Amino acid sequence: MGASAVTSFALARLLGPESFGMLNYSTALTAIFFALASFGLENPTILRLVRGGNPASVLGTAMAIRLVTSSVCLIAGCGIVWLLEGAFNTVFWLNVAQLACMSFYVLSSAEFWFKSRTEPLIPAAMRSSAVAVSSLGKIGMAVASVPLVWFGIPVLLEAAIMSLGVYWAYRWKAPRDERALTFDRGQVPGMLKDAYPFVIAAFSVLIYMKIDAVMLGKMAGHHENGIYGVSQKLTEILYIVPVVLTDTIYPTLIGKRTQGKKEFARLFQLFVDGAVVISLVAIVCSILLARPAIMLVFGEEYAASVDIFHINAWACLLVTLSYVRARWLAIEGLQKYESWATAIGAVTNILLNLVMIPRWGAIGAAWASLLSYAVAGVLTSFLLPGTRAVGMHQIRALWPFGRLAAAVRTHYLSKVTP
Known part of the structure; x- marks a missing residue:
């Protein structure tokens, strides 16, 4: 469990649902603007550096583009927060600080x-040092009952330590001729063109993952958002299961693909079957332990998080299926379809939240997220061209009884056939 998760759990206990909900809302809202501000420049910049581009020129141009996009997003973000929450209140200043x-x-x-x-x-x-300083600052302020409006200071401190530290480390490590950053206008069109798909993908992912907290906080209130936030943080721990499992098997899958489609399909089906079984075991165990764990760690005021977690936990299965599909798409050279699937999931999540949150609050947001994960992670496998084969792998793993019956029938016939 990462330091950020531990900090979130500690803050949830110390602050209570209302204040924790404000923090959760602010973090989710600003994360969307950060996705736009970064403008997907990481991969195009690294690619140019690996290919021998002049670091002073490439990095200087990337920073200049980020300066413009960050300035625009900062102004737009503050304006939108003003419209949503009003000016100069606690939520406003929390968002402005982030x-x-x-x-x-x-x-x-x-x-x-x-x-x-x-x-x-x-x-x-x-990054670890910055997170540690920020986490200790937030927890210390919560213990001292410092007003929530001041919690933006540790966030700013974290950003300053991380960014200034990395920049001065670059100045220290880089050769002398690479330290003086320069702006190359000629590189801008190419970098923007290369970055465009990445910013769309990153923005879709953030909308997909964070919009429920934003909409819940606005439509149902921060107390409800705090209850939902605890369940969401606990669910994210379950997502470690598909990540670790898939990353472990991925190299083997790549090797099997070179041996032919038939052998690869057989191994991939076994892999999906195993991933589903392991995810189901993790889900069932976590559901059984959810109530005592939430009561012990967070207290009675978060009791409503238990029922929400019972819904959110099943998202682990769908995230697993989505994650293994992403690896299949990468092996087959069809990565572009993953962005489409994520965008469809984001739109689905927004539409479902609009319907479900006003009626059922946090429970509605949980169902909206679960259904949107099903759409993005499984249903789109049959909607998008070139992905139906992996969709069949997913369905076979979810409904293995047909294959089991066929295996039993084949075994029985082999016994009775002379």
């Missing part, structure tokens, strides 16, 4: 230089 972090994250583009050289240690150390 949006202001964009100014620091422009410098964190220096991290791309380390990634292009496969030297992740320094950026990881800076």
Whole structure:
């Protein structure tokens, strides 16, 4: 469990549903603007650096683009928060503080230089240090009952430590001729063209994953959002299961694909079957433990989170199916369809939230998320061209009884046939 998850659990207990709901709402809303501000520049920038582009020019241009997009998103974000929440209240200042972090994250583009050289240690150390300082600050402020409006300070401090640390590490590690960053106008059109698919994908993912918290906070109130947020954080722990499992088997799947489609299909079906079984075991165990765990860790005021978690937990199965499909698409060279699936899921989530949240509050948001995961992770396999084969793998894993009956029938006939 990461430091961020531990911090979230501690804050939920210390602050209570109302204040924790405000933080959850603010974080979800600003995350959407961050996706736009980053503008999908990471992969195009790293690719140019790996291919031998001048780091001073490539990084300088990437930072300049990010400065413009961050400034636009900062102004637009503050304006939208003003319209949604009014001016100069607690929620307004929490959002403004988190949006202001964009100014620091422009410098964190220096991290791309380390990634292009496969030297992740320094950026990881800076990020861990920043998160640790921010987490201790938030927990200390919660223990001291500091007004919630001041919780934006640790967030700004985290951004400053991370961004300035990575930037000065780049200045220290890079050769002298690469330190003076320059802006190359000629690279801008190419970088924007290459970044466009990534920003659309990132924005779709953030809408897909965060819009429920934004809409719930606005339509049902921050107390309801706080109850939902605890369930959501617990559910995210379950998502570790498909990530670890899939990343472990992925190299083997790539090797089997070179041996022919038939052998690959057989192995992939076994892989999907196993992933589904493991996910189901994790879901059932977590549901059985949910009530005592939530009562022990968070207290009676979060009792309503139990019923929400019983719905959210099943998303682990759908996330698993979506994650293994993404690997299948990568192996087959069809990654573009994953962005379409995510965009469809995001739109579905918004529409379902509009219908379900006013009627059922956090329970409605949980059902909306679960159904949108089913649409994005499984149904789109049959809607999008070129993905129906993996869709059949998913259905066979979800409904294995037909294959089991066929296997029993074949075994029986082999015994009675002379």
